[in-house]
Amino acid sequence: MTVTGVAGRRPRHVPQSELRSGTRYWVASLVSMMRFDYCRVRQWMPMMILIQTMTGAGMALLYGFFYPHVTEMRALYITTGAPTLALIPLGFVMVPGTVADQKLEGTFDYIWSLPSPRSAQAASAFLLYTLIALPGSVLALVVAAWRYDVHLSISPLLVPAVVLCALMATTVGYGMALAISNPVVTNVVANALMFVVLLFSPIVFPASQLPAWLAEVHYVLPFYNMAVVIRAGLTSGVVANVATSFAVLAAWTVAGCAATAWVVGRRR
Amino acid sequence: MTTPEVLPAAVIVPPETVERGLKRWYHDYTVMVRWHLASLRMWLVTMTIVQLLSGVGFVLGISLFFVHIPTSAALFVSTGVPVVNLLIVGMVLGPQLVANQRTNGSYDYLRSMPVTRSVTAAAWYTVCLIGGLPAMVVALAVAKLRYDLPLHVSPMIVPAVLLTSFAGTMLGYALGHAIANPMATRLITQLLVFVVFGFAPVLFPVSQMPRWLGTLNWWLPFRHMAVVTRAALTPGGHAAVISAYIVLAVWTIVCAALAGRALGRRA
Numbered sequence: 448m449t450v451t452g453v454a455g456r457r458p459r460h461v462p463q464s465e466l467r468s469g470t471r472y473w474v475a476s477l478v479s480m481m482r483f484d485y486c487r488v489r490q491w492m493p494m495m496i497l498i499q500t501m502t503g504a505g506m507a508l509l510y511g512f513f514y515p516h517v518t519e520m521r522a523l524y525i526t527t528g529a530p531t532l533a534l535i536p537l538g539f540v541m542v543p544g545t546v547a548d549q550k551l552e553g554t555f556d557y558i559w560s561l562p563s564p565r566s567a568q569a570a571s572a573f574l575l576y577t578l579i580a581l582p583g584s585v586l587a588l589v590v591a592a593w594r595y596d597v598h599l600s601i602s603p604l605l606v607p608a609v610v611l612c613a614l615m616a617t618t619v620g621y622g623m624a625l626a627i628s629n630p631v632v633t634n635v636v637a638n639a640l641m642f643v644v645l646l647f648s649p650i651v652f653p654a655s656q657l658p659a660w661l662a663e664v665h666y667v668l669p670f671y672n673m674a675v676v677i678r679a680g681l682t683s684g685v686v687a688n689v690a691t692s693f694a695v696l697a698a699w700t701v702a703g704c705a706a707t708a709w710v711v712g713r714r715r
Numbered sequence: 716m717t718t719p720e721v722l723p724a725a726v727i728v729p730p731e732t733v734e735r736g737l738k739r740w741y742h743d744y745t746v747m748v749r750w751h752l753a754s755l756r757m758w759l760v761t762m763t764i765v766q767l768l769s770g771v772g773f774v775l776g777i778s779l780f781f782v783h784i785p786t787s788a789a790l791f792v793s794t795g796v797p798v799v800n801l802l803i804v805g806m807v808l809g810p811q812l813v814a815n816q817r818t819n820g821s822y823d824y825l826r827s828m829p830v831t832r833s834v835t836a837a838a839w840y841t842v843c844l845i846g847g848l849p850a851m852v853v854a855l856a857v858a859k860l861r862y863d864l865p866l867h868v869s870p871m872i873v874p875a876v877l878l879t880s881f882a883g884t885m886l887g888y889a890l891g892h893a894i895a896n897p898m899a900t901r902l903i904t905q906l907l908v909f910v911v912f913g914f915a916p917v918l919f920p921v922s923q924m925p926r927w928l929g930t931l932n933w934w935l936p937f938r939h940m941a942v943v944t945r946a947a948l949t950p951g952g953h954a955a956v957i958s959a960y961i962v963l964a965v966w967t968i969v970c971a972a973l974a975g976r977a978l979g980r981r982a
Contacts (some may be wrong), residue, residue: 502909509913512924513780515788642769646776656779 467562476563480571488545488575495541496583503533503587508594510651521652522595523685527678528651529591530584530609534673535644537580538616539623543637546624565711569704573617580613588681604689605680612673615696618703619669625710650674669699743830747838755812755842762808763849770796770854775861777918786862788919793858793866794945795918797851798879802911802940805843805884807904810891814900832978836888836971843884844877851876855948865950872947878963879940885970886936892977910937917941936966 488495507529511517517525549555558568592599620637627633644650647661648670654662665671672692679689752759777792778784816822828835859866887904894900911917914928915937921929932938939959946956 505909505913509909510780512913513777513788513919515785515920515923642772646772647779649779652780656782 468564473564473567476567477571477574480561480563480568481575484571484575488579492579495537495579496586499533499537499541499580499583500586500590502536503529503583504590506532506645507587507591507651511595517595519597522597523682524653524678525651526588526591526595526597526599527681527685528674529587530677531612531650531670531673532645533584533587534580534609534612534616535670536641537576537583538613538620539640539644540620540637542576542617542620543624543633546621547630547633550624550630559711566708569621569707569711572621573614573704576617576621577610577613580617581609584609584613599681600683602680602683605677608676608680608693611693611696611700612677615669615673615700615703618700618707620703622703622706622710626706644670648674667695669696672696740831740834743834744838744841747828747830747834748841751838751842752845758812759842759846762804762846766800766803766847766850767853770800770850771857773799773918774854774858778861784862786864789858789862790864790949791920791945792918793855793862793864794948795941796854796858797876797948798917798937798940798944799911800850800854801844801847801876801880802883802937803908804847805840805880806887806890806911807908808846809839809843809884809887810894810900810904813891814897817895818897826978832975835978836885836974839888840881840884844880847880848876866948867950869947872944875943875947878960878967879944882936882940882963882967882970885967885974889970889973889977892974915941933962936963939963939966 507525510525510528511522514521559565561568623636624633627636647657648668649657649662649665650670650673654665654671657665672695675686675692676689676696678686679692773796774793778789781788813822816825855866858864890903891900894903914924915932915935916924916929917937917940921932921938924932929938939962942955942959943963946959
């Protein structure tokens with residue numbers, strides 16, 4: 448029989464005799480957290496995918512208007528840049544915005560109080576946003592390819608490239624939003640980033656058009672490398688040094704996870 | 716000396732007549748402009764800096780799109796950025812400010828002020844003009860230095876800028892006051908930014924977009940704003956200026972009427 452109180456009644460809060468841990472428990476936590484997160488974002492998920500598709504495809508069309516003549520090479524660059532253009536707003540604006548809102552609403556206080564490992568909670572958010580990011584970027588590519596009528600040679604490399612880019616954008620956006628404590632600052636950073644990225648990043652044009660110093664900065668930042676790996680999966684012989692770009696993206700993903708772990712791991 | 720019984724009654728007696736006339740209007744107008752400038756000083760300063768950076772950034776950044784930027788492309792962007800600067804304040808940031816005021820409750824307070832609708836609108840227009848002009852001038856100066864453009868500023872710049880800003884501000888005013896949901900206001904204005912930057916021939920010639928989109932844009936104000944502003948900044952004759960002024964004037968009247976209606980509606 449279980450422990451009984453002095454008056455013969457069962458106490459209401461019996462602490463668990465042992466802490467639950469281990470891989471099985473972690474995976475079970477991940478699954479329930481994903482269900483929890485999915486139910487929370489379900490109502491505005493179609494909206495998010497729609498906005499993302501529209502911004503990605505819209506920007507791909509918009510860049511074309513700026514050129515007097517869209518040559519075959521330019522069209523190829525713009526089309527293969529479209530998935531990157533769709534991923535950046537999601538990862539660097541929508542995810543930080545959602546995190547900032549959740550901070551204001553106190554959602555994190557609630558989530559962190561749940562009896563599941565915080566690493567499983569963060570992993571659930573990363574996986575969910577990565578999954579949400581995929582349809583929009585594929586749709587943006589389809590629209591751009593239809594508009595510019597370019598010939599793409601799709602290789603299996605595209606799958607890891609898009610998944611890694613989506614994961615990188617999500618983790619970095621999430622980590623950034625968590626690490627910056629003031630939501631207003633997060634919002635300003637996200638919007639400024641958007642402007643700088645869309646105007647000064649070699650996503651829809653070759654990096655050789657940039658001044659040398661700016662190109663070197665972009666070799667380290669994630670945006671150019673996102674465009675490189677996705678372009679490598681869609682074309683043959685257009686880009687080089689794909690392995691380096693994969694490595695840079697992986698490093699950024701790790702950095703995003705580390706920033707998240709640093710904030711999430713502290714007790715409050 | 717007045718007796719204590721008489722004093723409270725005397726204090727709350729309303730004025731015998733409602734004050735009207737040009738002098739009163741001007742007085743209310745200056746007070747409202749000062750009110751806005753004082754209450755929005757932080758917002759105005761931040762916004763001007765952001766506008767300066769984005770305007771100059773756009774003028775400089777566009778050259779990265781090309782191996783060698785053609786003079787015509789540089790000219791189009793440089794003379795289009797001022798239009799974007801003027802529009803962003805009145806049409807995008809204005810409604811967003813109203814949306815914020817609705818959220819934090821100061822909207823109802825501002826509406827309770829004893830001034831006429833025309834004063835409210837005129838004061839807001841003046842503030843938007845003050846917010847948009849510095850970025851416009853600096854972006855043009857940077858463009859001139861960077862690309863060595865054949866700019867020629869004619870006196871027509873005054874009506875062009877005044878009308879462009881007025882149409883944009885009234886459009887934003889109508890949006891901000893007619894749409895009650897702050898979230899919807901934010902979404903619509905962000906969509907408008909997208910349209911002005913990429914889907915209206917403001918920063919590039921209309922010939923570079925599909926024909927149907929160009930035709931659609933003839934019915935919208937943005938293309939005409941760019942035409943009148945560009946005509947006042949570049950030398951030579953411009954064919955479509957008169958029709959552009961007419962279309963713009965129609966839009967201005969419609970938007971002002973809508974804004975007036977939205978302002979006058981009782982909550």
